[in-house]
Amino acid sequence: MSNPWTLAHRAARMNPSIIREILKVTEKPGILSMAGGLPSSDTFPVEEIKAACAKVLTDNPRESLQYAASEGFAPLREWAAARVNAELGMDVSPDQVLVTSGSQQGLDLVGKILCDQGAPVAVETPTYLGALQAFTPYEPLFHSLASDINGPLPEAIAELPRTAPGTRFMYLLPNFQNPTGRVMPAERRDAVMAAAQAAGVPVVEDNPYGDLWFDEHPGASLSSRWAEGSIYLGSFSKILTPGFRLGYAIAPKALYPKLLQAKQAADLHTPGFNQRVVYEVIKDGFLDRHIPSIRARYKANRDAMAKAIKEHLPAGCEYAEPKGGMFFWIRLPEGLNAIELLSLAVDAGIAFVPGAAFYAANPDPRALRLSFVTLTPDQIEKGVAILGKVLHDALNSTHAIPTP
Amino acid sequence: MSNPWTLAHRAARMNPSIIREILKVTEKPGILSMAGGLPSSDTFPVEEIKAACAKVLTDNPRESLQYAASEGFAPLREWAAARVNAELGMDVSPDQVLVTSGSQQGLDLVGKILCDQGAPVAVETPTYLGALQAFTPYEPLFHSLASDINGPLPEAIAELPRTAPGTRFMYLLPNFQNPTGRVMPAERRDAVMAAAQAAGVPVVEDNPYGDLWFDEHPGASLSSRWAEGSIYLGSFSKILTPGFRLGYAIAPKALYPKLLQAKQAADLHTPGFNQRVVYEVIKDGFLDRHIPSIRARYKANRDAMAKAIKEHLPAGCEYAEPKGGMFFWIRLPEGLNAIELLSLAVDAGIAFVPGAAFYAANPDPRALRLSFVTLTPDQIEKGVAILGKVLHDALNSTHAIPTP
Numbered sequence: 001m002s003n004p005w006t007l008a009h010r011a012a013r014m015n016p017s018i019i020r021e022i023l024k025v026t027e028k029p030g031i032l033s034m035a036g037g038l039p040s041s042d043t044f045p046v047e048e049i050k051a052a053c054a055k056v057l058t059d060n061p062r063e064s065l066q067y068a069a070s071e072g073f074a075p076l077r078e079w080a081a082a083r084v085n086a087e088l089g090m091d092v093s094p095d096q097v098l099v100t101s102g103s104q105q106g107l108d109l110v111g112k113i114l115c116d117q118g119a120p121v122a123v124e125t126p127t128y129l130g131a132l133q134a135f136t137p138y139e140p141l142f143h144s145l146a147s148d149i150n151g152p153l154p155e156a157i158a159e160l161p162r163t164a165p166g167t168r169f170m171y172l173l174p175n176f177q178n179p180t181g182r183v184m185p186a187e188r189r190d191a192v193m194a195a196a197q198a199a200g201v202p203v204v205e206d207n208p209y210g211d212l213w214f215d216e217h218p219g220a221s222l223s224s225r226w227a228e229g230s231i232y233l234g235s236f237s238k239i240l241t242p243g244f245r246l247g248y249a250i251a252p253k254a255l256y257p258k259l260l261q262a263k264q265a266a267d268l269h270t271p272g273f274n275q276r277v278v279y280e281v282i283k284d285g286f287l288d289r290h291i292p293s294i295r296a297r298y299k300a301n302r303d304a305m306a307k308a309i310k311e312h313l314p315a316g317c318e319y320a321e322p323k324g325g326m327f328f329w330i331r332l333p334e335g336l337n338a339i340e341l342l343s344l345a346v347d348a349g350i351a352f353v354p355g356a357a358f359y360a361a362n363p364d365p366r367a368l369r370l371s372f373v374t375l376t377p378d379q380i381e382k383g384v385a386i387l388g389k390v391l392h393d394a395l396n397s398t399h400a401i402p403t404p
Numbered sequence: 405m406s407n408p409w410t411l412a413h414r415a416a417r418m419n420p421s422i423i424r425e426i427l428k429v430t431e432k433p434g435i436l437s438m439a440g441g442l443p444s445s446d447t448f449p450v451e452e453i454k455a456a457c458a459k460v461l462t463d464n465p466r467e468s469l470q471y472a473a474s475e476g477f478a479p480l481r482e483w484a485a486a487r488v489n490a491e492l493g494m495d496v497s498p499d500q501v502l503v504t505s506g507s508q509q510g511l512d513l514v515g516k517i518l519c520d521q522g523a524p525v526a527v528e529t530p531t532y533l534g535a536l537q538a539f540t541p542y543e544p545l546f547h548s549l550a551s552d553i554n555g556p557l558p559e560a561i562a563e564l565p566r567t568a569p570g571t572r573f574m575y576l577l578p579n580f581q582n583p584t585g586r587v588m589p590a591e592r593r594d595a596v597m598a599a600a601q602a603a604g605v606p607v608v609e610d611n612p613y614g615d616l617w618f619d620e621h622p623g624a625s626l627s628s629r630w631a632e633g634s635i636y637l638g639s640f641s642k643i644l645t646p647g648f649r650l651g652y653a654i655a656p657k658a659l660y661p662k663l664l665q666a667k668q669a670a671d672l673h674t675p676g677f678n679q680r681v682v683y684e685v686i687k688d689g690f691l692d693r694h695i696p697s698i699r700a701r702y703k704a705n706r707d708a709m710a711k712a713i714k715e716h717l718p719a720g721c722e723y724a725e726p727k728g729g730m731f732f733w734i735r736l737p738e739g740l741n742a743i744e745l746l747s748l749a750v751d752a753g754i755a756f757v758p759g760a761a762f763y764a765a766n767p768d769p770r771a772l773r774l775s776f777v778t779l780t781p782d783q784i785e786k787g788v789a790i791l792g793k794v795l796h797d798a799l800n801s802t803h804a805i806p807t808p
Contacts, residue, residue: 004606004633005659006572008542011517014665041466049469053457062445065453065647101505101649105671112541113415133669137516138412168410202408229408243469245505245675255409261418265537266670267509271649274675 009117010137028346032383034370035351037178037326040301043294044241045281052280060276068272070264072099072248076279080234080248088210089220091227096250098259101270103208103235103247107134109262110169110204110231110249115140120164123171124152126358126367128178128206131171142360143167149320151177151184157195169202169231175210175218176325179358179369183323186219193225202229208247211239211291213324214299228252231259236278238326239291244274297373298326304377305370305384312388314395328370329355332391335398338368341390350386414521414541432750436787438774439755441582441730444705447698448645449685456684464680472676474668476503476652480683484638484652492614493624495631500654502663505674507612507639507651511538513666514573514608514635514653519544524568527575528556530762530771532582532610535575546764547571553724555581555588561599573606573635579614579622580729583762583773587727590623597629606633612651615643615695617728618703632656635663640682642730643695648678701777702730708781709774709788716792718799732774733759736795739802742772745794754790 056064071077077097084090100106107130115121115138123131125144132142143164145152151174160167172192174184184192196203205222223230235247251259263269305328306321316333332338338354345351355367370387372380460468475481481501488494504510511534519525519542527535529548536546547568549556555578564571576596578588588596600607609626627634639651655663667673709732710725720737736742742758749755759771774791776784 002604003658004601004604005518005656006523006570007662008516008518008520008523008572010520011662011666014517014662014669016661016665036471038471041470044465044469046461046465046469050458050461053461054454057450057454057457061448061450065448065450065645066445067440067442067641067646101671101675104669108670112412113418114409114412116412116414119410119412130669130672133665137666137669166410168412197408200406200408237471241469241677242471243676245671245673252409254407257420258411258415258418261420261537262415262541265418265508265534265541266512267505267649268534269649271505271675271678272647273645274678 010139013136013139030349031346031351032349032375032379032386033351034372034375034380034383035353036374037371038374039238039242039326040297040373043297045286045290048281048286049241049277052277056273056276056280064273064276066272068269070260070269072097072270073272073275073279075283076275077248079279079282080250084221084232084234084250089224090232091224092250096253096256098249098251098256098263099270099275100247100249100263101267102237102242102245103206103233104130104134105266106233106247106249107131107206109259109266111135111138111140112262113258114168116168120167121169121171122157122160122164122167122201123360124173124177125360126179126355126364127171127360128173129357131206132360135171140168144360144362145170149182150188151182152192154191154195157192157199157201160199160201167201169204170196171204171206172222173206174222175207176212176322176327178209178325179327179353179355180329181322181325181327182320183218189219189222189225193222197226197229204231204233206233208235208238209325212295212298212326214295214302215323218324223250231255239287239294240278240281244278246270246274246278301372301375301377301380304380305372308381308384312385314388314391326371326373328372330368330370331364332366332368333395334366336391336394337365339365341394344394345387345390348386348390350383352387414543417540417543434753435750435755436753436779436783436790437755438776438779438784438787439757440778441775442778443642443646443730444701444777447701449690449694452685452690453645453681456681460677460680460684468677468680470676472673474664474673476501476674477676477679477683479687480679481652483683483686484654488625488636488638488654493628494636494654495628496654500657500660502653502655502660502667503674503679504651504653504667505671506641506646506649507610507637508534508538509670510637510651510653511535511610513663513670515539515542515544516666517662518572520572524571525573525575526561526564526568526571526605527764528577528581529764530583530759530768531575531764532577533761535610536764539575544572548764548766549574553586554592555586556596558595558599561596561605562603564603564605571605573608574600575608575610576626577610578626579611580616580726580731582613582729583731583757583759584733585726585729585731586724587622593623593626593629597626601630601633608635608637610637612639612642613729616699616702616730618699618706619727622728627654635659643691643698644682644685648682650674650678650682705776705779705781705784708784709776712785712788716789718792718795730775730777732776734772734774735768736770736772737799738770740795740798741769743769745798748798749791749794752790752794754787756791
């Protein structure tokens, strides 16, 4: 008999993740991958997590293995509120914190309660691919905000009531953005949030990389500048472990109940065991000792990649040295296409992510993203050298073939 | 300034869970709660989980704490396929298995890829509240299937092309259903699935309680009868621990990629650590030793509740003794209203869930659900005795007040 399933309208827009498909290719043994956004597994505090698992299962076995509150583990919610208040200039209470299954789930829940078919959502140009994927099933109309090296342009935000009337929210990554690595300076934050408030367009602020600064704390959050108009998403993936899938959303009190109901419907609650283990690890200030060691490691990796890029990549590559986070964003010389070059690169033993994946519209075929946190400095030097050879070869063959 | 947030259309239909709100009331210390669907925490294999955590973090610390595949941990997917093939008469391969964050997430993903605003979804009468909550944000039109003690009526299914044309799927719980505790006999399964296939309406089969049979295995799954037209949802919550939030969806190969994309967008993947720990606990046949002990415990509890109900509840209460699972479903004598009685019951020291919560439409005000797995047999006897007193008092006062 014929296929009995009828897909939802929204399913037509849900397509395989280009990044995931690429990652599959790059899982070939021996590939030096600068593609994935995987934190270095050398940074995972294995012994602390092991001890915390044992302690939680000794002290609170029943509570940690039973169903739990959808809001999350109360001490972890208190910790998150205290942390953003102390570090990011915010003024929130624990009852505004919703524990999520990674900040990716925060994006899904936000999409669920705020997106309607055809209603605009404004995003940076480029922006995090996973956010586009999380919002897409709710069928928004993506509006790409014009941007420069400091983030989205305040003028583009001021124009939203005219260019994208009814915009539900702007999705912004102020710190070491994925994919560009850029950080918004304080003046730009002020201007962006003033424009947002004047335009009446609220903000969803995603901050997975904020702790990974190398020389200078990136400053108070966007949310601290307009609390009533901001949802803040935090994550433990880059400072502790992504394998526990633990993040949190902080929402204005008026919005919190709907977010909570969406969470209940989605998975009842985030694993209580994981929440208790992470709280056990971090409750006595562990992160204040641990995060600096991640920063030092990633900074050395950034330096190794900056040096290798200078040495090996052809003239005409455009990039800015990231001041934190995990990524270099490189624009290739004219005539090169990052998507076309990927298979050559993989054949040569390396991988990157073509930048085109990160655009809601009008992708830049010349852009690519390199992660500097998964490999060691030696491997980075080797990998970038190979990339340089691939690019030089491509440029030579481009030059060799006369334009028709 | 005014509220800058505009909610999605679907958010208007998302309302607080009645059960969750009730559970909050019943968390008062000293309440004998027969309300929640919490498995007995005495059944959690704490020592085995503790040892597995240590082993996973010793043998595979990096892999278990790193990002992981959206499909799930391969050995766990193989285990799930082998299990349903051996136990439930199915014939599926591991690449049809998607690991989910509890089977609740399976319901959310199913809703996301299959439900459109106004398109019918057929459900049992009554049905699992959490499924109604998971599907509701996708704005289906719920169609309540007429049912009897053996499950939904095949005639009601045969009529779907006329009564609810374009029904996307039927949501069915064949084993010890939540809330009624009923189990579908083999002949009813045959008739239901034949009617479904004839009507061209596929089935989402939810089976969290199937292992909790007391005297007799409930038989092959619905999905085994029409593989191409079935999604099967399994769970570790009732046989191991709900606190790890671990379940799985098994889908026809044609449907799997969309389900996987929905999963990626929702939370990237279920915690790899949790998947590895559960696999470590169960891989050598642990469940074959463990589940019988849960069955014995719950059967003794069921017996205690059956005895207490006979002894303490007023004549005119209708119920069937459940042959497995976790719940008694009781219909009160005419004139009594379970919602109205709940606050009296809580004042008297016990809690139940009013049955009205479990209906997509036309709730039965006389129904209530009692869980027999959270309390001990002694507590059950005490709790049902208190319920009996509340009901007798209510009947007496009903009789005392002349109808106007």
